[in-house]
Amino acid sequence: MKRRKFIRNTFMATAGMMTAPYILPAGTISRSSGFRLANHVVLVVFGGGIRNQESVGQQYLLNQAAGPGGNIMPNMLTGAQPTYNLLYTPWETAVASPLATKGTLYKHMRYAGGPTGHFNGHTAVITGNYTSDSLNLSANPVMPTIFEYYRKHNDPVASALNAWWMSIDLGPYVYLNYSQDPVYGAKYGGNYMSPTTTFGSLGVDYFSTLNTMHPEEITRMQTIKSFLDANFDRSVTDIPGILNSDENRQLIQDFMLQLIQGDIPVEYPLPPGIGLDQMTGDLSNIAVSWKVLQQFHPELMVINTTNLDICHTNFSEYVKYLHKADFGVGWLWDKIQSDPVLANDTIMICIPEHGRNAVPNTIPDANGLFAYDHTGDENSRDVFCLVVGPPSVVNQGLVVGSEDAPEGETIDVVPTIAHILGFKDLIPPGYLPGSILEAAFV
Amino acid sequence: MQASKHLIWVTLCGLLLSTSCKKEIEQEVIYDNIIYEIDTVPVYQSNAEKDRLKTPLQYISGLYSNLYLSGIPSNVLDNLVIYRLSIGDKTLVNEMILNAMLDSPDVLATIPDDSEMRDDVEAFVEECYLRFYLRKPSAYELYAMTEMIDGDADMTVVDVYRAFLLSNEYMFY
Numbered sequence: 001m002k003r004r005k006f007i008r009n010t011f012m013a014t015a016g017m018m019t020a021p022y023i024l025p026a027g028t029i030s031r032s033s034g035f036r037l038a039n040h041v042v043l044v045v046f047g048g049g050i051r052n053q054e055s056v057g058q059q060y061l062l063n064q065a066a067g068p069g070g071n072i073m074p075n076m077l078t079g080a081q082p083t084y085n086l087l088y089t090p091w092e093t094a095v096a097s098p099l100a101t102k103g104t105l106y107k108h109m110r111y112a113g114g115p116t117g118h119f120n121g122h123t124a125v126i127t128g129n130y131t132s133d134s135l136n137l138s139a140n141p142v143m144p145t146i147f148e149y150y151r152k153h154n155d156p157v158a159s160a161l162n163a164w165w166m167s168i169d170l171g172p173y174v175y176l177n178y179s180q181d182p183v184y185g186a187k188y189g190g191n192y193m194s195p196t197t198t199f200g201s202l203g204v205d206y207f208s209t210l211n212t213m214h215p216e217e218i219t220r221m222q223t224i225k226s227f228l229d230a231n232f233d234r235s236v237t238d239i240p241g242i243l244n245s246d247e248n249r250q251l252i253q254d255f256m257l258q259l260i261q262g263d264i265p266v267e268y269p270l271p272p273g274i275g276l277d278q279m280t281g282d283l284s285n286i287a288v289s290w291k292v293l294q295q296f297h298p299e300l301m302v303i304n305t306t307n308l309d310i311c312h313t314n315f316s317e318y319v320k321y322l323h324k325a326d327f328g329v330g331w332l333w334d335k336i337q338s339d340p341v342l343a344n345d346t347i348m349i350c351i352p353e354h355g356r357n358a359v360p361n362t363i364p365d366a367n368g369l370f371a372y373d374h375t376g377d378e379n380s381r382d383v384f385c386l387v388v389g390p391p392s393v394v395n396q397g398l399v400v401g402s403e404d405a406p407e408g409e410t411i412d413v414v415p416t417i418a419h420i421l422g423f424k425d426l427i428p429p430g431y432l433p434g435s436i437l438e439a440a441f442v
Numbered sequence: 443m444q445a446s447k448h449l450i451w452v453t454l455c456g457l458l459l460s461t462s463c464k465k466e467i468e469q470e471v472i473y474d475n476i477i478y479e480i481d482t483v484p485v486y487q488s489n490a491e492k493d494r495l496k497t498p499l500q501y502i503s504g505l506y507s508n509l510y511l512s513g514i515p516s517n518v519l520d521n522l523v524i525y526r527l528s529i530g531d532k533t534l535v536n537e538m539i540l541n542a543m544l545d546s547p548d549v550l551a552t553i554p555d556d557s558e559m560r561d562d563v564e565a566f567v568e569e570c571y572l573r574f575y576l577r578k579p580s581a582y583e584l585y586a587m588t589e590m591i592d593g594d595a596d597m598t599v600v601d602v603y604r605a606f607l608l609s610n611e612y613m614f615y
Contacts, residue, residue, distance in 0.1 A: 192530025
């Protein structure tokens with residue numbers, strides 16, 4: 001392993017001196033300035049907080065002395081599922097073998113700084129910097145997001161069509177596609193969508209009969225708009241938010257209307273025989289995210305889930321949502337591998353925003369199981385991270401980190417993505433305190 | 443005109459002796475409308491006066507009132523503001539909201555048809571500047587815009603409206 005790393009690092013150093021594009025292991029040519037391990041990264045952030053006990057710990061009901069242990073995340077993790085006292089209907093897996101066998105599992109990783117709040121946790125993963133109690137929930141983060149690093153440090157600058165933030169919820173999450181940093185900012189932000197709103201009842205109510213614009217209409221409108229804009233000295237860049245090129249904006253709008261109007265059929269992340277009534281917000285977000293991946297083949301996408309936050313009041317439902325979210329991740333990986341552009345050229349990273357407390361609160365659910373909050377104890381700072389990718393790039397079936405010796409931090413995700421997409425060395429010093437999750441890579 | 447203005451003013455003064463402050467304000471508004479027959483008033487001498495960006499709420503409610511010629515119902519405004527939050531590219535979502543409004547039969551009933559536009563393009567252009575920019579076009583703007591419309595037989599009223607309502611100037615006040 002050490003020898004292989006040495007060879008790889010040597011190759012990277014050599015490659016760093018080259019300016020011409022070169023062939024990737026997967027057979028594609030890099031567009032970025034540095035060496036790329038893959039051309040696509042999908043980051044899944046489990047919002048709501050997952051305890052390691054119910055995920056990689058596979059304790060199921062043991063922890064509450066209410067039943068057996070077992071693996072309730074069979075798509076992501078290896079291990080036998082519980083066979084009795086089931087709080088959920090087991091779904092057949094979406095993948096032939098668990099994703100842990102196709103990548104590296106950081107079994108114990110630290111969320112080492114800042115409050116264990118949802119927006120704090122998300123911000124740490126997406127910006128690579130911990131936050132404080134003073135984090136503003138109504139503003140873009142202070143430190144740049146992974147979208148901005150990615151777009152700015154590609155040559156040519158990557159378009160926003162290549163960078164997507166897919167959030168199940170609105171609230172403060174709408175601010176995570178770009179930062180306030182004057183060197184980066186909205187100009188380099190990622191596209192943002194909240195599919196449950198964008199394609200939910202509001203989208204259907206207002207846009208289900210809207211026609212896509214004809215190219216001639218767009219040209220005529222643009223002709224006049226250009227004239228009007230030329231006679232006004234404030235530019236559109238004064239308007240907050242990210243910008244797509246005119247052409248890409250039209251592509252996205254056409255895509256949205258086709259999805260709303262059913263011209264692009266939605267595929268549901270459900271096993272055979274399971275009805276639509278079993279869909280969750282998390283799975284809806286994954287379903288639309290897959291459509292965006294399939295349509296635009298972005299190089300960077302961040303997706304979150306938040307249904308797991310029900311663990312504040314209902315442990316049984318938390319277990320159900322965890323089982324379903326696990327299926328969604330497996331399903332998404334399976335879909336990615338079915339796409340000719342994304343297959344064998346995508347690395348997926350899955351990580352909870354933070355954990356949850358070791359000790360339950362006093363709220364029992366219908367099964368008499370107690371719920372867990374996330375108030376900043378050590379357990380709520382213990383998370384896992386799974387890095388999955390092609391065997392030529394990502395170490396397969398490797399498990400690193402233990403409870404006594406955790407490895408990695410949640411702020412390491414940003415430098416790791418920068419490493420995968422070949423622009424880590426272009427980020428100015430002082431921006432990213434984290435490190436690359438080296439052990440994951442061949 | 444002056445005589446009628448004086449008559450109304452005297453009448454109002456008499457009324458005001460026995461009415462509340464609120465009543466006074468209402469009467470003054472009526473007075474202005476009667477005397478000057480105001481419909482649309484240019485409030486900007488030039489676009490340089492516009493230096494404040496409209497909030498999403500202002501933009502959407504402005505779009506609605508400009509196109510439907512009525513105030514936006516609060517539930518529609520709430521829904522559209524929420525929907526606008528769900529998409530990161532605000533230009534894109536503004537376009538979608540605008541296009542949906544321009545598709546509405548209620549809106550199509552309020553705008554001139556293409557033949558009316560062609561009958562007097564200059565008047566149409568002036569009306570657009572007043573309606574959407576709250577100012578009169580400069581001589582150059584009037585000339586150039588008229589030429590653009592005259593020079594393209596396929597140009598429609600909706601094309602022109604769409605361009606105004608997505609333009610940078612419309613985003614500011």
